[in-house]
Amino acid sequence: MPQTLITRAHLLSLDPAIGDLPQADILIEADRIARIAPRIDAPHARRIDAAGRLVLPGLINAHIHTWETALRGIGGNWAGLDYFNYFHGRLAPLYTPEDTYLGTLAGAFSQMDAGVTTIFDWCHNNSTPEHTDAAIQALQASGIRAVFGHGTIKPKPRPGERHFSEIPHPVAEIRRLRLGALSDDQARVTLAMAILGPDYATLEVCRQDFRAALDFDLLSSAHAWGRPNRLVPGGYRQLAAEGLLAGRHNVVHANYFEDDEVRLLIDHGASITATPGVEMQFHARRPLSGRVRAAGGLPSIGVDSEVGNKGDMFDLMRTTLLVERMYANQDAFAALAGQASAGAAVGTGGSPIKTTAVRTREVLEWATRGNAAALGMAERIGSLAPGKQADLIMIERSRPHILSTQDPVQAVVSYAQPNDVSLVMIAGEVVKEDGVLRHAGRLDTTALQASAQRLMRESGVPIV
Secondary structure, three states: OOEEEEEEEEEEOOOOOOOEEEEEEEEEEOOEEEEEEOOOOOOOOEEEEOOOOEEEEOEEEEEEOHHHHHHOOOOOOOOOOHHHHHHHHHHHHHOOHHHHHHHHHHHHHHHHHOOEEEEEEEEOOOOOHHHHHHHHHHHHHHOOEEEEEEOOOOOOOOOOOOOHHHOOOOHHHHHHHHHOOOOOOOOOEEEEEEEOHHHHOOHHHHHHHHHHHHHOOOOEEEEEOOOOOOOOOOOHHHHHHOOOOOOOEEEEEOOOOOHHHHHHHHHOOOEEEEOHHHHHHHOOOOOHHHHHHHOOOOOEEOOEOOOOOOOOHHHHHHHHHHHHHHHHHHHHHHHHOOOOOOOOOOOOOOOOOOOOOOOHHHHHHHHHHHHHHHOOOOOOOOOOOOOOEOOEEEEOOOOOOOOOOOOHHHHHHHHOOHHHEEEEEEOOEEEEEOOEEOOHHHOOHHHHHHHHHHHHHHHOOOOO
């Protein structure tokens, strides 16, 4: 059995029993962590020296649409319905399977390069089985661990066609994948159903989709906001009343949900993933991360789409931290009712807020343990402990922007950048070493850029 020994690491295990170790050796056998201790003798193991570096669980991105990656930098100024009108209405119908493959492969490599070892790839441009197969093949070629969320397209209906909200998820396609390419729930790429849910589908379609996920024993996930225009007015209240929340389910966004609906989801074991970077571009209601935390749940966060926002989890952790603190501080000031200056020392301009609403370690936990739980993989990934998958990253602390950071958790959340990630390991396989992705040559960058240029030219989508 092949062994790898990582030595002299400053370990952030994210495991409550192991904690942080200023100096630790980590022994990996095949795809799993065998042992963690201050010193381990393994004379036949391949050795990786981590002296002066941080080692922690690989980051997990709980919501991303990698198929869109080729079209970065077109949506940074979008508002209203621009995303749906431009991307789903005009760009998505032009995608070929090759476009899907290239975008997905580029997205997966980008995530690994930035220290992400697992993604929930929410693929909702599956107009043909060939598009689906291309996306799966790209994920498998990249080496990333992924939950592939099989979604459905959202075109504007032609005369005589049904609206997408009236069309159940294609069960035959799920069956094909469940019996074929994604039959193994322990494989590096596994299957989930990215369904429409109560905001985007009729009640009858919701009934069929949730029951299908139960029948196939799959995690299901749905975008939902809780706006007045949702197609099932009672939302998840109605689905819970009909017993449809019996399986594993993930909700994305939910910014406009009332507290009782958030509590209902948590009580039914569902997860809620916030995507603050995208949500704050289009919405004024706070992300659900803090509200889930307040309700006793474990928050989950994801990048979402890269068409208008940077897609790395370091950037997302910082955004999440700042947004949550901003809303919490506003609440705290409002509660003081005009006493904002009470207790401030003269000449300091100080703040009456005496505690930090969300701490850096919490956000790191959301990006690891929280996201592993949201994907139903907490027993396998999200922390470093014997028996778990060897999904980990190593972060350098020698560059000027991170040098001399005193607290290792703040170093990761507040200072680290993708180019600080020198090593990425997934299932015991080194996929990035000495700052270089091993399989990046599998991506034809010329073809990727040609794909993007053709899609923009043929769609006529403007840069606004």
